[in-house]
Amino acid sequence: MNDTGAENEATPAETRCGFVALIGAPNVGKSTLVNALVGSKVTIVSRKVQTTRALIRGIVIEDHAQIILVDTPGIFLPKRRLDRAMVKTAWSGAHDADLVCVLLDAREGIDEEADAILTKLSQVNHPKILVINKVDIVSKEKLLKLAQDANARLKFDETFMVSALSGDGVEDLRKSLASKVPPGPYHYPEDQMSDAPMRHLAAEITREKIFRQLHQELPYQSTVETDTWTERKDKSVRIEQTIFVERESQRKIVLGKGGATIKSIGADSRKEIAEILGQTVHLFLFVKVRENWGDDPNRYHEMGLEFPKD
Numbered sequence: 001m002n003d004t005g006a007e008n009e010a011t012p013a014e015t016r017c018g019f020v021a022l023i024g025a026p027n028v029g030k031s032t033l034v035n036a037l038v039g040s041k042v043t044i045v046s047r048k049v050q051t052t053r054a055l056i057r058g059i060v061i062e063d064h065a066q067i068i069l070v071d072t073p074g075i076f077l078p079k080r081r082l083d084r085a086m087v088k089t090a091w092s093g094a095h096d097a098d099l100v101c102v103l104l105d106a107r108e109g110i111d112e113e114a115d116a117i118l119t120k121l122s123q124v125n126h127p128k129i130l131v132i133n134k135v136d137i138v139s140k141e142k143l144l145k146l147a148q149d150a151n152a153r154l155k156f157d158e159t160f161m162v163s164a165l166s167g168d169g170v171e172d173l174r175k176s177l178a179s180k181v182p183p184g185p186y187h188y189p190e191d192q193m194s195d196a197p198m199r200h201l202a203a204e205i206t207r208e209k210i211f212r213q214l215h216q217e218l219p220y221q222s223t224v225e226t227d228t229w230t231e232r233k234d235k236s237v238r239i240e241q242t243i244f245v246e247r248e249s250q251r252k253i254v255l256g257k258g259g260a261t262i263k264s265i266g267a268d269s270r271k272e273i274a275e276i277l278g279q280t281v282h283l284f285l286f287v288k289v290r291e292n293w294g295d296d297p298n299r300y301h302e303m304g305l306e307f308p309k310d
């Protein structure tokens with residue numbers, strides 16, 4: 001302790017910093033865990049699987065360590081070109097990271113996808129941490145058995161049992177990650193919670209609202225881009241976004257009768273973006289048809305994905 005008020009500031013020589021890749025089957029709770037670790041909403045959470053399309057990082061500082069979380073797209077059995085691109089990106093995220101956090105869903109156990117992940121991870125040489133999530137809905141016996149089975153399959157440096165939803169066990173995990181990232185200066189300014197540009201986050205929020213309202217009629221065929229972002233003198237922000245769908249029929253669904261659906265999507269999205277920014281938001285949504293965007297290389301690059309040639 002000293003009286004300069006600087007006792008909490010680490011000099012660069014004392015700091016640690018590293019990338020942590022979160023790997024897990026779709027719906028295991030990766031986005032929820034990133035949010036719990038960071039303590040602020042950085043990626044979208046949806047009941048629908050495969051909502052995370054691009055690598056989005058949350059950044060958290062704990063015990064003079066900056067932990068950069070790479071929220072990989074779900075690993076699943078790829079069929080479409082877009083799915084293959086997501087899987088490829090997920091694995092390259094694991095190879096680039098300093099640590100790999102493998103998430104298992106306590107209720108699902110080692111199912112087909114988890115099994116494929118454990119097999120593939122045996123080729124990754126980084127330190128691995130097992131995180132069993134959703135402990136709030138499973139018995140202790142089942143948890144212990146799952147921890148034993150997973151550790152028998154793969155050598156984990158540590159095992160954590162958490163509930164990303166309630167926050168149970170999350171602090172211990174955060175402290176462990178902080179102790180395991182390598183020594184070095186911070187990569188990002190201390191107050192930066194996410195390097196995902198706000199434009200991207202705002203687009204993700206609108207996409208989430210579309211999923212919430214139209215998940216039965218419009219499963220995955222839409223994408224959202226933020227076109228303009230204008231800060232106004234009165235401290236409010238004007239945002240224009242375009243929702244791209246693949247067919248005219250889908251455009252009509254998004255618009256709804258007399259524009260009612262898009263109005264409601266816009267109202268929900270505007271409210272949430274405003275909450276996160278802490279400022280007044282004026283949101284303008286447009287719907288356009290863009291056929292076969294799933295086969296357009298530019299779209300992949302915009303989402304931070306590599307375009308698979310096969």
Ligand SMILES: Nc1nc2c(ncn2[C@@H]2O[C@H](COP(=O)(O)OP(=O)(O)OP(=O)(O)O)[C@@H](O)[C@H]2O)c(=O)[nH]1
Pocket residue numbers: 024025026027028029030031032033044045046047048049050051052073074133134135136137162163164165166
């Ligand atoms: N009961 C319970 N539910 C959880 C927990 N963590 C996440 N969930 C729920 O599981 C669902 C999926 O969570 P997400 O965080 O979107 O999962 P994800 O792995 O990021 O999914 P993708 O983005 O599709 O890869 C959501 O409905 C969450 O509320 C938990 O600890 N307990």
